[in-house]
Amino acid sequence: MPGPVPKRSDQRRRRNEPEGPALVKAEAGKAPTIPRASGDWHPIAKRWFQSLKDSGQAQFYEQSDWLTAVYVAEAMSRNLGQAKFSAQLFQSVMSAMTDLLTTEGARRRARVELEREPAGEDAAEAARVTLMETYRRAAGGK
Numbered sequence: 001m002p003g004p005v006p007k008r009s010d011q012r013r014r015r016n017e018p019e020g021p022a023l024v025k026a027e028a029g030k031a032p033t034i035p036r037a038s039g040d041w042h043p044i045a046k047r048w049f050q051s052l053k054d055s056g057q058a059q060f061y062e063q064s065d066w067l068t069a070v071y072v073a074e075a076m077s078r079n080l081g082q083a084k085f086s087a088q089l090f091q092s093v094m095s096a097m098t099d100l101l102t103t104e105g106a107r108r109r110a111r112v113e114l115e116r117e118p119a120g121e122d123a124a125e126a127a128r129v130t131l132m133e134t135y136r137r138a139a140g141g142k
Helices: 042-055 056-060 063-081 088-099 104-109 132-139
Strands: 112-118 129-130
Touching: 042 056, 042 063, 056 104, 063 088, 088 104
Parallel strands: none
Antiparallel strands: 112 129
16 A cells, blocks of 8 residues: 555544455465574574564464565675675665564554553563454444
8 A cells, every 4th residue: 555654543533445455365374384583694683583473463474474584584684794785685675574564654554453452461462463453343433
């Protein structure tokens, strides 16, 4: 979705019908095996990759998404380890990170919102995902 980053669902005044094609559902593959971070990666790439494992959007990742993340971390690590930083490689890494929904703006454009439970809740439940509050209670409002 091009254009400005949409507001979070609880910040919008109007609840228009979503634009674009209808949602198509398909059966997911088997549960993915999350790869290990390479010991050779730059520390920033390692922290980024670990943050994916800990993030709420990871529950949507398939095996191909995890392998894309490995590729992105490898490219990031190589760029950070070079004597001359490559702006073009940086842009490619940032674009791929957006595809993996690693930023708030990317998640909003994909209509995915992550919500944290109030402090004191179970850490495993701290980042549950609502899909635009289940499309605002199935377009019934409230």
